[in-house]
Amino acid sequence: GDAKAFIDYLDERLELDGNRELLVYVHGANTDFDRAVAQAAQFEHFMGRDAVVMVFAWPSAGTLLRYGRDVVTARRSEAAFASVLDLLSRYTTAAHVNVLAYSAGAMIASPGLARAADASAAPGVLRLGEIYYAAPDIDFPQFVDNLPRYEGKVRRVTVAGNLGDRALSFAQWRHRVPRAGRPNRTDIGPDERRWLAEASGRVGLDVLSIRPEDLPGLPASSHSFWYDHPWVSSDILLKLLFHAAPPARGLSANKNEMGVAFWTFPPDYEQRLPAVVGGLAEFR
Numbered sequence: 001g002d003a004k005a006f007i008d009y010l011d012e013r014l015e016l017d018g019n020r021e022l023l024v025y026v027h028g029a030n031t032d033f034d035r036a037v038a039q040a041a042q043f044e045h046f047m048g049r050d051a052v053v054m055v056f057a058w059p060s061a062g063t064l065l066r067y068g069r070d071v072v073t074a075r076r077s078e079a080a081f082a083s084v085l086d087l088l089s090r091y092t093t094a095a096h097v098n099v100l101a102y103s104a105g106a107m108i109a110s111p112g113l114a115r116a117a118d119a120s121a122a123p124g125v126l127r128l129g130e131i132y133y134a135a136p137d138i139d140f141p142q143f144v145d146n147l148p149r150y151e152g153k154v155r156r157v158t159v160a161g162n163l164g165d166r167a168l169s170f171a172q173w174r175h176r177v178p179r180a181g182r183p184n185r186t187d188i189g190p191d192e193r194r195w196l197a198e199a200s201g202r203v204g205l206d207v208l209s210i211r212p213e214d215l216p217g218l219p220a221s222s223h224s225f226w227y228d229h230p231w232v233s234s235d236i237l238l239k240l241l242f243h244a245a246p247p248a249r250g251l252s253a254n255k256n257e258m259g260v261a262f263w264t265f266p267p268d269y270e271q272r273l274p275a276v277v278g279g280l281a282e283f284r
Contacts (some may be wrong), residue, residue: 003087007087007091007092010022010052010054010088010092010094011092011093013052014052014092014093014094015093017050017051017052019050019051019095019241020093020094020095020096021050021051021052021094021095021096021098021129021240021241022051022052022054022088022092022094022096022097022098023043023044023051023052023053023054023098023099023100023240024054024055024056024084024085024088024097024098024099024100025039025040025043025053025054025055025056025100025102025105026056026058026081026099026100026101026102026105026106026108026109027039027055027056027057027058027060027102027103027105028060028102028103028104028105028137029060029061029064029067029070029071029074029103029104029137030060030061030062030063030064030067030070031060031062032060032062033057035062036055036057036060037055037057039227040053040054040055041053042227043100043227046233046237050241051098051240051241052094056077056081056084056105056108058073058074058077058080058081058105058108059073059077060073060074060104061073067171067174068174070104071104071107074104074105074107074108075107075108075111077108077112078107078108078111078112078115079112079115081108081109081112081116082112082113082115082116082119083116085097085099085112085113085116085126085128086116086119086120086125086126089120089125089126089127089128090125094127095127095129096127096128096129096130096155096243097126097127097128097129098128098129098130098131098132098240099113099128099130099131099132100132100134100236100240101131101132101133101134101136102134102135102226103134103135103136103137103167103181103223104137104138105136106133106136106137106138106143106180106181107137107138109131109133110133110136110138110142110143110146110147110180111142111146113128113131113146113149113150113154114145114146114147114149114150116150117149117150117153118149120153126153128150128153128154128155129154129155129243130154130155130156130158130239130240130243131154131156131157131158132158132160132236132239132240133157133158133159133160133180133181134160134181134225134226134236135160135161135162135165135167135168135181135223135224135225135226136159136161136179136180136181137167137168137171137179137180137181138179138180139175139177139178139179139180140177140178140179140180140183140192141177141178141192143180144192144195144199147199147205151202151204151205152204154204155204155243156204156205156206156239156243156245157204157205157206158205158206158207158208158239159180159181159205159206159207159208160181160208160210160225160226160232161180161181161182161183161207161208161209161210162181162182162209162210162211162212162221162222162223162225163182163184163209163211164212164220164221164222165181165182165221165222165223166221166223167221167223168181168182168223169182169221178192183196185258193258196258196260197258197259197260197261200260200261200262201259201261206245206246206263207260207261207262207263208235208246208251208262208263208264209254209262209263209264210222210225210232211264211265214264214265214266214267215229215231215232215265217229231265231269231270232265234273235249235251235265238276238277238280241280242280242281244280246263248276248279248280249276249280250266250269250272250273250276251263251264251265251266251269252264252265252266
């Protein structure tokens with residue numbers, strides 16, 4: 001049937017790419033199908049076609065004026081996303097099923113990953129790899145609740161956020177709840193602060209602080225930094241292609257007054273990058 005034909009097609013593509021890495025892109029709100037597919041195609045191109053990229057195309061209304069409807073639709077899509085992860089893990093030849101969730105896509109990916117992990121009690125069923133949240137627009141408390149349910153079944157979770165993100169500021173105003181991509185200490189309670197400090201020190205969770213002062217030319221309120229700025233998009237590619245931890249990707253370690261460990265781009269990142277890429281490629 002159609003499902004078998006789709007799996008066969010994916011396996012053919014995975015065979016051609018050699019590394020058998022599959023990336024599922026979960027787009028954000030205010031995004032129609034054509035734009036989501038174009039973003040995924042662009043990403044596959046810049047990965048040197050060393051991975052197969054597919055889109056989980058949930059039915060966004062495609063306009064900011066329908067954001068409220070998109071929120072409802074996203075929440076209704078988590079079960080389908082969990083089923084897709086299970087299907088890809090069970091029936092494709094992918095070495096890893098990686099996930100890149102942007103903005104409101106986190107409303108699908110975070111609970112969907114938790115649901116899939118809960119449903120696959122047997123070890124090794126889910127072949128999940130890197131999980132990357134770019135400017136995640138999801139209630140921070142929900143993200144905190146979801147993470148422990150799947151964290152042990154993935155290689156690494158990365159959360160990248162800009163505290164000046166204007167889109168997430170609007171989303172927080174609308175939801176009246178802090179967003180996972182903008183967990184400003186003035187907006188979260190003491191329990192959430194303690195959790196963030198503890199979780200950020202774990203081996204499997206990386207918090208990336210996208211600070212406009214560190215990234216030449218990045219607007220202070222940027223929400224689309226992950227594909228707008230070449231430093232950030234280069235770092236995502238290195239993470240997905242090499243499964244490399246932040247130090248190996250040339251990032252700098254930091255810790256704030258709350259004890260939260262996080263990573264930033266050093267001023268000389270552009271100069272570091274050739275040696276970083278060469279070192280990673282050598283040991284691939």
